[in-house]
Ligand code: SF4
């Protein structure tokens with residue numbers, strides 16, 4: 136059981152890393168700051184590549200979130216309860232998935248959404264991203280786990 | 284029991300959180316826009332053989348849109364790292380033979396052989412107004428916009444000049460002017476680099492029921508504007524009549540700019556001068572197709588997660 140939890144954590148960590156990297160790749164910063172000039176990292180400056188990677192890692196995150204959620208709902212975690220920081224991260228991830236999902240819809244052909252709604256959506260998604268990074272950093276440093 | 288309650292509380296909490304997010308993103312407005320957006324988009328037909336290269340359209344575009352042109356403040360704030368390019372067209376406003384922040388339309392020349400005779404064809408070039416414009420869809424924060432009539436523009440009040448729209452545009456259309464726009468108010472040294480400019484399809488004229496300036500000014504009626512389906516029909520009828528060729532119908536998954544030429548577009552593309560500010564006439568695959576396909580596949584992710592969780596539960600309860 137313990138090793139399974141570890142595997143989940145590693146997969147979650149990997150997805151979080153890829154999704155954050157590709158997410159920041161949506162802004163034109165990697166080329167400006169030479170990060171895309173580092174050998175092997177040129178793809179970080181290629182917007183279509185980071186776009187696809189972001190979608191693919193989002194699919195991974197959604198899969199993992201739904202799996203872990205329902206696994207917990209139907210089986211529980213051996214009588215353990217979700218911690219406060221666990222709830223906070225769950226709320227933020229839910230926000231990321233919902234705002235991100237809406238952005239995916241927005242990008243489909245034939246979708247013309249209200250300009251202000253698109254800006255609010257973009258900023259909301261970025262806000263959730265920053266919140267998750269900060270809370271994750273906090274839980275990592277102070278060793279707060281999801282369940283106790 | 285404890286875990287039961289906490290799970291229920293957690294589900295409630297998540298739903299409430301999700302509700303807040305949905306309300307916050309203006310989904311109601313977006314859904315409304317979605318319904319209203321079902322209108323047939325506008326497109327233009329450009330009959331290349333009619334164009335005489337007089338540049339009346341170019342001058343009309345410059346006149347009508349002069350008020351939208353950048354007035355940069357100098358000296359420009361220093362940008363870091365030092366390799367960030369300063370792009371300044373404010374002293375070269377007169378340039379008319381390519382796209383610049385001060386010239387959103389120009390005439391391309393092609394010397395080609397037509398019916399055995401050496402002929403010069405002139406082609407008005409500007410933004411193609413893609414049906415699913417990467418410049419708009421991939422703009423990091425909505426400064427590039429697509430109107431409900433399908434036409435796209437970049438909001439000069441919001442653009443930070445990162446030039447992503449140009450990088451993702453298959454024709455590299457938008458052009459940057461440093462020293463203007465919102466980035467000056469934020470962190471000009473570290474982020475942003477001015478504003479991107481391109482043909483905005485005279486959106487403010489269209490809103491008033493007027494015709495885009497370049498269409499109105501043309502003495503040869505090279506351009507026709509109308510609902511995309513009608514424009515495509517006209518384009519194909521014309522192409523049949525003159526034994527000609529169509530460009531823009533399928534490029535980048537379809538655009539709202541349809542050219543009809545008496546010579547094949549690969550010949551035209553070979554004959555025109557291409558490069559910075561001078562777009563090609565090559566075939567273009569649908570740049571957004573991978574993303575569109577992947578987003579459909581994304582719908583499977585939650586179902587797969589659900590199936591995996593219940594599958595595991597089922598196997599476990601069978602073991603017991
Ligand atoms: S005004 Fe008409 S004929 Fe003259 S260059 Fe423009 S499109 Fe061609």
Ligand code: SF4
Nearest residue numbers: 410411413416418452
């Ligand atoms: S041609 Fe380029 S700038 Fe114009 S709508 Fe298409 S992607 Fe955007």
Ligand code: SF4
Nearest residue numbers: 344482484485495497
């Ligand atoms: S539609 Fe308006 S902005 Fe675009 S090229 Fe014509 S005159 Fe210029």
